[in-house]
Amino acid sequence: xxxxxxxxxxxxxxxxxxxxxxxxxxxxxxxxxxxxxxxxxxxxxxxxxxxxxxxxxxxxxxxxxxxxxxxxxxxxxxxxxxxxxxxxxxxxxxxxxxxxxxxxxxxxxxxxxxxxxxxxxxxxxxxxxxxxxxxxxxxxxxxxxxxxxxxxxxxxxxxxxxxxxxxxxxxxxxxxxxxxxxxxxxxxxxxxxxxxxxxxxxxxxxxxxxxxxxxxxxxxxxxxxxxxxxxxxxxxxxxxxxxxxxxxxxxxxxxxxxxxxxxxxxxxxxxxxxxxxxxxxxxxxxxxxxxxxxxxxxxxxxxxxxxxxxxxxxxxxxxxxxxxxxxxxxxxxxxxxxxxxxxxxxxxxxxxxxxxxxxxxx
Amino acid sequence: xxxxxxxxxxxxxxxxxxxxxxxxxxxxxxxxxxxxxxxxxxxxxxxxxxxxxxxxxxxxxxxxxxxxxxxxxxxxxxxxxxxxxxxxxxxxxxxxxxxxxxxxxxxxxxxxxxxxxxxxxxxxxxxxxxxxxxxxxxxxxxxxxxxxxxxxxxxxxxxxxxxxxxxxxxxxxxxxxxxxxxxxxxxxxxxxxxxxxxxxxxxxxxxxxxxxxxxxxxxxxxxxxxxxxxxxxxxxxxxxxxxxxxxxxxxxxxxxxxxxxxxxxxxxxxxxxxxxxxxxxxxxxxxxxxxxxxxxxxxxxxxxxxxxxxxxxxxxxxxxxxxxxxxxxxxxxxxxxxx
Numbered sequence: 001x002x003x004x005x006x007x008x009x010x011x012x013x014x015x016x017x018x019x020x021x022x023x024x025x026x027x028x029x030x031x032x033x034x035x036x037x038x039x040x041x042x043x044x045x046x047x048x049x050x051x052x053x054x055x056x057x058x059x060x061x062x063x064x065x066x067x068x069x070x071x072x073x074x075x076x077x078x079x080x081x082x083x084x085x086x087x088x089x090x091x092x093x094x095x096x097x098x099x100x101x102x103x104x105x106x107x108x109x110x111x112x113x114x115x116x117x118x119x120x121x122x123x124x125x126x127x128x129x130x131x132x133x134x135x136x137x138x139x140x141x142x143x144x145x146x147x148x149x150x151x152x153x154x155x156x157x158x159x160x161x162x163x164x165x166x167x168x169x170x171x172x173x174x175x176x177x178x179x180x181x182x183x184x185x186x187x188x189x190x191x192x193x194x195x196x197x198x199x200x201x202x203x204x205x206x207x208x209x210x211x212x213x214x215x216x217x218x219x220x221x222x223x224x225x226x227x228x229x230x231x232x233x234x235x236x237x238x239x240x241x242x243x244x245x246x247x248x249x250x251x252x253x254x255x256x257x258x259x260x261x262x263x264x265x266x267x268x269x270x271x272x273x274x275x276x277x278x279x280x281x282x283x284x285x286x287x288x289x290x291x292x293x294x295x296x297x298x299x300x301x302x303x304x305x306x307x308x309x310x311x312x313x314x315x316x317x318x319x320x321x322x323x324x325x326x327x328x329x330x331x332x333x334x335x336x337x338x339x340x341x342x343x344x345x346x347x348x349x350x351x352x353x354x355x356x357x358x359x360x361x362x
Numbered sequence: 363x364x365x366x367x368x369x370x371x372x373x374x375x376x377x378x379x380x381x382x383x384x385x386x387x388x389x390x391x392x393x394x395x396x397x398x399x400x401x402x403x404x405x406x407x408x409x410x411x412x413x414x415x416x417x418x419x420x421x422x423x424x425x426x427x428x429x430x431x432x433x434x435x436x437x438x439x440x441x442x443x444x445x446x447x448x449x450x451x452x453x454x455x456x457x458x459x460x461x462x463x464x465x466x467x468x469x470x471x472x473x474x475x476x477x478x479x480x481x482x483x484x485x486x487x488x489x490x491x492x493x494x495x496x497x498x499x500x501x502x503x504x505x506x507x508x509x510x511x512x513x514x515x516x517x518x519x520x521x522x523x524x525x526x527x528x529x530x531x532x533x534x535x536x537x538x539x540x541x542x543x544x545x546x547x548x549x550x551x552x553x554x555x556x557x558x559x560x561x562x563x564x565x566x567x568x569x570x571x572x573x574x575x576x577x578x579x580x581x582x583x584x585x586x587x588x589x590x591x592x593x594x595x596x597x598x599x600x601x602x603x604x605x606x607x608x609x610x611x612x613x614x615x616x617x618x619x620x621x622x623x624x625x626x627x628x629x630x631x632x633x634x635x636x637x638x639x640x641x642x643x644x645x646x647x648x649x650x651x652x653x654x655x656x657x658x659x660x661x662x663x664x665x666x667x668x669x670x671x672x673x674x675x676x677x678x679x680x681x682x683x684x685x686x687x688x689x690x691x692x693x694x695x696x697x698x699x700x701x
Contacts, residue, residue, distance in 0.1 A: 279513070
């Protein structure tokens, strides 16, 4: 193989060059700002991609003109929707990278660690018991957070207490998810009226998100996002392995616990705002690591930005797709949720990642 | 052995009597023979509703239990169950897709659709994991494949309209309600194919568990044998999924129970035990499914998942605890090394 030898030949120079310039090399800064531009582009795409009002009318509204209906749609519906998509994407990207670094497992994601099914169970139960409605987002967020922590706690009880290897964690995660999904179905049977909205939510959809959702999401995401970025240095050590991290003077258990709490909190916030959005938390970290490398001090913000771009782009794509469906097939009632897009693309990518991972094992 | 067999059979008979007696109307056990042979409302309910349901539960459980055992032995991993390697979700996708796309499909074709989906999921996993050379690689790839197929199902569910959605959701959880003798008879031809094939294949399974290199040294073509085992499991699973939906995790629990009852026996002698345990599990889970929230019918698959997964994990842990001489316990379970 040619590539590894080439990498090995270059390897001695790279760390020295890095260490003199610190983590914020020009390349990384340029890539971060490029991503920020992409985030802005995704935001605009979300604004302009919808069916009615058309792009021209949206532009009128933004320039201060436009009629009352268009103003209402753009300012009260489109803008918060786009913002929620970006915020949720950033949270999921961050949470995924935190989980994967803390568990040292490239296949850990909110879906396979019991967090998402737990959050879904919490929200569905609260709704079913009448404690919360889909119109009262605060209670749903609280219930989803509780559920997410329950799911993660179950997994920890099963697999995390001993020094466990990554595959075992994933497998137990699937089992925990199965039990939680069974419970969810029981609750749904008692309150079958919610099924439609719950399915939308299991897939992940940005439709109908308003300013209330955004005001709930952003403080939560900001606080936990800042806290997890503060954990970047210990987590970078953790990625090197428990022994090395302990030898470098890190309290491994405490750092891992803090990272897990951050990841669960971020996921629960995002899930309660937009739903599961399959595979975003699983695959964005891989993209981030490929673009920014293994130094989490840059990669964590990078993962947040990439997550925002991915979900924002998926939202815009879903709107375009819905428009095509309406115009092409006259399917008036059919809207494609953003989660459907991320899921379909993510499933393919996941197979590639798993294949590479297992091929490396053999 | 006779003691365990007697115990299992007694339990089976007892739960069967419960299955026939309980419900509305309640039929007292001593009146069962009279009610079965007589005519009138009770007889119709017993012979046309409760009896086919009982038989279907037994048959489906036995099929799933055996299929789980075959997969676990062939892939050398106690967690390589239909749910984990994409077979179940593939079959469910095959059945649910025409429903959403509003294609009308005759009932006879449904098992074939399920078969197609299951083959797709299973073969994808097996090929992507390098033919199961490393047992844990199969699990990881399988988790990825089944996550992808589940995601496909969810997307279908979003696109479906509200009435279809209820139907699909019920179906996906696995339910035995309102199944008739036609459904039971539909399983017959598949079983006719599968049972002789099972008896022929069981010795090869015993060799496969030794590991790829040893099996090859003994003259077994490993890849072909794995494909054969997978095909066998799929032939057992697909018709069950087509009739009752993916009754989850029976293939995980039943072989564990069987190994617990008959520790240290080989694949061939475990097969009937696994079938018996599977039948018991589904039958026992069907009773709360019918009665717990009556008159609402709860899906049996939700109960097997709720009760079966914790029980299976507990059994796996106990087995691991009972074998302290194994050093890397975690890896041993992952690698199926607890035999």
